[in-house]
Structures are given as structure tokens and as C-alpha cells.
Amino acid sequence: MFKKIVSNLKPFVFSITAVGGSFVSYYSYLAYLNRKQFQDQKENDELYKDTTRETNEYFGLSWGYKADYLVKEKIDSGDIFFIKYDCDECLSLKQMIWCNLLQTYKQDQEYDSIGFAYRDSNGLYIISNQFGVTKVMEYADFLSQPFLSELSVRKLITKDQTRADSRAFFQSVKAHFKKLNQADKPEIKESSEEFAINYLKSINILQDQVVQENLKPYISEYDKANPFFLKPRFSFDNKIIIRSATNKQLNSSNLFTSTASFNK
Numbered sequence: 626m627f628k629k630i631v632s633n634l635k636p637f638v639f640s641i642t643a644v645g646g647s648f649v650s651y652y653s654y655l656a657y658l659n660r661k662q663f664q665d666q667k668e669n670d671e672l673y674k675d676t677t678r679e680t681n682e683y684f685g686l687s688w689g690y691k692a693d694y695l696v697k698e699k700i701d702s703g704d705i706f707f708i709k710y711d712c713d714e715c716l717s718l719k720q721m722i723w724c725n726l727l728q729t730y731k732q733d734q735e736y737d738s739i740g741f742a743y744r745d746s747n748g749l750y751i752i753s754n755q756f757g758v759t760k761v762m763e764y765a766d767f768l769s770q771p772f773l774s775e776l777s778v779r780k781l782i783t784k785d786q787t788r789a790d791s792r793a794f795f796q797s798v799k800a801h802f803k804k805l806n807q808a809d810k811p812e813i814k815e816s817s818e819e820f821a822i823n824y825l826k827s828i829n830i831l832q833d834q835v836v837q838e839n840l841k842p843y844i845s846e847y848d849k850a851n852p853f854f855l856k857p858r859f860s861f862d863n864k865i866i867i868r869s870a871t872n873k874q875l876n877s878s879n880l881f882t883s884t885a886s887f888n889k
Contacts, residue, residue, distance in 0.1 A: 656717050659771060659772075663716060684765055696867055703830075704742040708737055708738040709736055709775035710724050714771040716770075720756050739817050742778075743761075751767040758815075768867070777865060777866045779862055781862075782860045782862055832853075842854055
């Protein structure tokens with residue numbers, strides 16, 4: 626009886642294995658193509674970026690550099706980023722799997738992840754959680770990642786702050802940034818919700834009750850002018866959209882390919 630059951634199950638097991646193998650092969654190849662295209666754009670960015678730029682920064686699009694640069698200059702420490710992924714644009718099979726699981730698990734959430742800005746004399750950096758890992762990236766490198774389907778930012782507003790308060794706030798942001806960036810391996814494995822609340826704890830802008838009760842708000846709760854968990858003197862400004870599904874359709878490769886075809 627047992628042998629008969631095993632015999633009947635074999636075709637099913639083989640089918641599942643074949644389907645699983647095809648799935649892995651397809652997405653592994655797709656990730657390889659994404660990596661190849663992304664690397665090509667970074668190494669040959671003179672073919673993709675517009676001719677009006679004054680620096681060598683590459684923001685991932687072949688147009689709109691001035692707008693991206695203007696937004697960058699306005700971003701400051703503590704500003705908050707909201708991130709939505711395009712899973713098919715991920716650069717590795719692991720990222721694709723994590724991305725799809727994340728979006729399946731958080732179907733009721735508008736965003737997949739979150740990030741915070743830090744600025745010093747060396748430039749602008751983004752501390753963000755990507756696929757369960759918190760890391761630090763230069764702003765241009767962060768923005769040029771192809772899997773950022775939607776990206777928006779809210780500026781942090783401080784009310785009734787004395788100069789001493791402002792200095793203390795930026796010192797705490799700086800301390801958090803340095804602690805992460807100077808680690809042997811500047812990455813921390815944690816969820817987006819854990820990352821966000823831990824970051825805000827470290828810069829001391831959470832209400833005491835939130836800290837005491839160890840609350841972990843959903844990412845969507847941050848996308849408000851006055852989130853319930855912030856101290857009263859802190860709030861967020863109106864949201865500015867940096868990347869959207871619409872402008873991502875005019876990405877570097879598509880625009881370059883279209884131009885090349887037109888010139889033939």
C-alpha cells in the first residue's frame with residue numbers, strides 16, 4: 626500500500642520540482658540581466674545622463690538631472706523617505722524572493738520600506754532598510770537603484786527649537802550615522818518597522834510612552850504630518866514625490882534605446 630502511494634506521488638513531486646526549477650532559473654536570469662544593465666549604466670553613464678549636469682553624479686535617469694539635484698540640495702538630516710519596490714527590477718534572486726514575500730505579506734500597506742537622510746560636510750547619505758537589511762548609501766547611489774518604483778520624501782520640521790536643541794538633535798543623528806557607517810560590516814538585519822523605530826529612538830524624537838511600550842508603528846503611520854508617536858515639537862512637511870511609476874518608465878535604458886533606434 627505504502628509503495629503504491631509513493632509511486633503515485635512521484636509524478637507530482639517531479640512536476641513540482643520541475644516547476645520550482647523553472648521558476649528559480651527564470652528569476653535568476655532576470656536578476657542577472659538587471660545587474661548587467663545596471664552595471665552598464667553605471668560604467669557608461671556618459672551615454673545616459675544629460676549634458677547639463679555639473680557633477681559626475683548619476684541619479685539613475687537620463688533626464689531631469691536638475692530636478693533631482695535641486696531636491697537633493699533641499700534634503701537634510703532627519704528627513705524621511707517612503708519606498709515602494711518593483712520586484713522584477715531587483716538585482717539578485719534573493720532580493721526578488723524577499724521583495725515578493727514582502728509585498729504579499731503587506732498587501733494593505735502603501736509602502737514597502739522606509740529611509741532617513743543624513744547630511745554632513747562630505748555629502749548626503751540615506752540610511753534605509755532594504756529587503757530586511759539596514760544600510761547606509763550615498764544619495765546618488767541610493768536613488769539610482771533600478772528597483773525603486775516609487776520614492777517620496779517628507780522634510781522633518783522642528784517647532785520652538787532653541788539653537789542648543791537643534792545642535793543636540795543633529796549630534797544625535799550624526800552619532801547614529803557614524804555608529805552604523807563605521808561598523809566592520811555596516812549592515813543590520815532587521816525589519817523596516819524595527820529599523821524605523823530604532824532610528825527614531827536613537828535621535829530622541831519619540832514620545833516617552835511609545836518607547837516604554839515598545840510600539841512599532843506600521844510604515845504607513847509615518848506618512849502623516851503629525852504621527853502620533855513623535856514628540857509634539859516635531860512634525861513632517863508635505864510629501865514630495867521623487868520617483869513614480871510614470872517617470873520610471875522613462876528610465877535610462879529605455880530612453881537610450883529609443884534614441885539609438887531613432888538615429889538609425
